[in-house]
Amino acid sequence: MHDLRTAAFIAYKSILKGNKSTFILLIFILSLSFLNMMFISGILNGLENLFYRTIINTYASDVAVNPQEKPELKQFILNQNEVQAEIQSIPGVIATTRRYSLAGSISFDKDKNGQFKNVSGAIIGIDPTQEQKVLTLNNLIISGHYLSDTDSDQILLSSALAGGYGIPAPSDLGGARVGDKVQITYSNGVMKTYTIKGIYNDAIGIFETFITAREAESVLNVYNSASQILVKTDIDHTPITTYQKRIQQLQSNLKIQTYLDLLGSFKSFLDALNLISVIVSAISVLVAAITIFVIIYVNAINKRKQIGILKAIGIRQTIIIWSYIFQSLFYALFGVIIGSFIVFLIITPLLNKYPINVEFGYLYLVHNPITIIGGIISMFLAGLLAGYLPARIVARQNIIKAIWG
Amino acid sequence: MITVKNLKKTYPGKVPTPALKGLSFIVQSGEFIALTGRSGSGKSTLLHQLGLLDNPTEGNIMIDQTDVLALSDTKKTFYRLTSLGYVFQEYALVAEFTALENVLLPAMALGNHNDQKERAKELLSLVGLEERLNYYPNELSGGQQQRVAIARALINHPKILFADEPTANLDTASSKTVLDIFLKLNKEEKLTIIMVTHEPDYAKLAQRNIELLDGLIIKDKKQ
Numbered sequence: 001m002h003d004l005r006t007a008a009f010i011a012y013k014s015i016l017k018g019n020k021s022t023f024i025l026l027i028f029i030l031s032l033s034f035l036n037m038m039f040i041s042g043i044l045n046g047l048e049n050l051f052y053r054t055i056i057n058t059y060a061s062d063v064a065v066n067p068q069e070k071p072e073l074k075q076f077i078l079n080q081n082e083v084q085a086e087i088q089s090i091p092g093v094i095a096t097t098r099r100y101s102l103a104g105s106i107s108f109d110k111d112k113n114g115q116f117k118n119v120s121g122a123i124i125g126i127d128p129t130q131e132q133k134v135l136t137l138n139n140l141i142i143s144g145h146y147l148s149d150t151d152s153d154q155i156l157l158s159s160a161l162a163g164g165y166g167i168p169a170p171s172d173l174g175g176a177r178v179g180d181k182v183q184i185t186y187s188n189g190v191m192k193t194y195t196i197k198g199i200y201n202d203a204i205g206i207f208e209t210f211i212t213a214r215e216a217e218s219v220l221n222v223y224n225s226a227s228q229i230l231v232k233t234d235i236d237h238t239p240i241t242t243y244q245k246r247i248q249q250l251q252s253n254l255k256i257q258t259y260l261d262l263l264g265s266f267k268s269f270l271d272a273l274n275l276i277s278v279i280v281s282a283i284s285v286l287v288a289a290i291t292i293f294v295i296i297y298v299n300a301i302n303k304r305k306q307i308g309i310l311k312a313i314g315i316r317q318t319i320i321i322w323s324y325i326f327q328s329l330f331y332a333l334f335g336v337i338i339g340s341f342i343v344f345l346i347i348t349p350l351l352n353k354y355p356i357n358v359e360f361g362y363l364y365l366v367h368n369p370i371t372i373i374g375g376i377i378s379m380f381l382a383g384l385l386a387g388y389l390p391a392r393i394v395a396r397q398n399i400i401k402a403i404w405g
Numbered sequence: 406m407i408t409v410k411n412l413k414k415t416y417p418g419k420v421p422t423p424a425l426k427g428l429s430f431i432v433q434s435g436e437f438i439a440l441t442g443r444s445g446s447g448k449s450t451l452l453h454q455l456g457l458l459d460n461p462t463e464g465n466i467m468i469d470q471t472d473v474l475a476l477s478d479t480k481k482t483f484y485r486l487t488s489l490g491y492v493f494q495e496y497a498l499v500a501e502f503t504a505l506e507n508v509l510l511p512a513m514a515l516g517n518h519n520d521q522k523e524r525a526k527e528l529l530s531l532v533g534l535e536e537r538l539n540y541y542p543n544e545l546s547g548g549q550q551q552r553v554a555i556a557r558a559l560i561n562h563p564k565i566l567f568a569d570e571p572t573a574n575l576d577t578a579s580s581k582t583v584l585d586i587f588l589k590l591n592k593e594e595k596l597t598i599i600m601v602t603h604e605p606d607y608a609k610l611a612q613r614n615i616e617l618l619d620g621l622i623i624k625d626k627k628q
Contacts, residue, residue: 315482
């Protein structure tokens with residue numbers, strides 16, 4: 001114990017009476033390393049968060065109830081009014097909405113010369129008023145208007161499918177706009193002409209075209225059914241899996257999925273974001289470790305003679321090594337404190353007030369406790385290693401060589 | 406008592422350099438010995454071997470029945486801390502420590518920090534620095550720094566004090582002060598002192614003079 005106390009005392013005095021410029025430079029670099037680690041991971045977390053939010057709000061909702069798959073695959077959820085009412089009665093369920101999924105081909109003759117451009121894709125029938133309580137499609141309208149419950153010959157078109165909005169799509173209609181007429185040929189052979197009522201911003205690439213549920217029922221010739229019921233829940237207070245289980249208990253024959261099951265191709269994108277976050281954090285920690293190592297090593301080399309003298313008067317090597325470890329841990333601590341101050345008390349509040357506007361929403365810095373704790377632990381581990389290695393190299397030198405060269 | 410038998414030290418290299426060529430002698434407890442000789446005669450090398458700062462190539466050193474060369478590095482370090490005191494030519498103080506802290510450092514390493522604070526002050530008083538306890542080395546003269554180094558060497562009650570040309574960088578007055586302290590310690594505390602010096606006048610103050618030439622003892626005379 002007194003070894004550690006002696007080491008701490010040597011470290012304390014070395015820092016207190018050491019070179020102030022070196023101290024400031026070291027703390028500055030370490031603060032930047034920590035800040036960089038927290039900022040990049042915060043941005044990537046924010047981006048991930050924004051993606052989840054966008055997917056939940058515009059596409060997947062929290063929970064999706066799908067038709068029975070086993071023992072026999074059904075096309076629709078029958079008696080959807082009753083099913084929806086039952087789900088709605090679960091505590092914590094905020095709203096539900098049904099959807100019809102159809103497939104079809106949309107044709108558009110922009111120049112009215114008989115040259116049609118065609119795109120194939122999903123046509124979704126929605127209850128516009130109810131849909132607004134679950135998803136935010138209505139907020140994404142960039143041209144024209146959102147659908148009304150009674151609309152029958154109007155559609156909402158994706159900006160990616162409309163074309164000319166700078167959003168890449170496998171194919172588009174070459175510049176369809178609000179008021180233009182398009183023809184949809186459904187997979188069941190029904191062919192109808194619709195007017196584009198609105199175009200929504202499809203930055204994340206949903207590529208879906210919306211009609212009213214009423215219109216979908218007329219095309220499909222069904223009633224009181226749904227291809228899917230989307231459920232908005234209070235997931236901030238109850239885990240999503242709890243809702244999944246409760247709904248499953250009520251509707252044991254239906255297939256219940258959470259937004260996590262519906263991520264699809266976004267999953268790989270989000271995984272890539274996580275990987276980038278880990279790589280950037282690792283690089284920041286490495287930079288911090290190398291910085292501490294170099295400075296402690298140079299410091300130890302400069303104090304080689306002093307180290308030799310300490311050994312000569314009987315100070316144990318472990319005390320000397322620990323004194324350097326304490327110094328580097330102190331530098332790491334200071335770096336973390338100052339870096340935290342900048343990132344959590346300056347940058348984060350600033351970005352919360354003025355978030356970065358990206359194509360599909362506002363990007364905030366999001367810090368999660370695991371990343372923060374991981375960052376702090378990484379900085380301290382880096383400090384521990386970067387203090388230990390150079391001190392050990394120098395402290396192991398022969399006393400005579402250390403003192404007299 | 407220190408018993409040195411056939412002590413040899415050869416520095417390795419393309420052409421190995423023999424620095425000590427088989428020295429044997431006995432130092433009685435309480436003796437004050439001056440090690441003299443020309444530059445390169447091996448006196449500092451001998452002091453380093455006796456002070457356990459270096460390992461001889463061959464030979465044997467017994468200090469009070471302890472075969473000190475057989476000790477592990479860790480035990481040698483502990484032995485230096487508890488039983489040996491060392492005063493270097495260039496004061497060798499820790500720049501970031503005050504005079505008092507420099508003296509206390511070996512006691513702190515031994516876990517006696519609080520108990521020894523008064524002794525540290527007494528030792529600094531013994532070497533005439535009671536007014537300079539909280540001065541840093543760069544605020545002290547060379548002679549004062551050397552006296553702090555002496556106080557530090559004494560803090561853990563060593564059996565033997567090794568001094569490697571302790572007056573080489575000091576003016577005459579400071580040198581005299583340092584030597585007076587050594588004489589006082591030797592006389593009053595019965596401390597064994599082995600001092601390397603170039604100065605014949607200072608060597609005469611010791612009870613015994615061992616003179617080396619080319620790694621061999623050419624004179625071992627009681628004075």
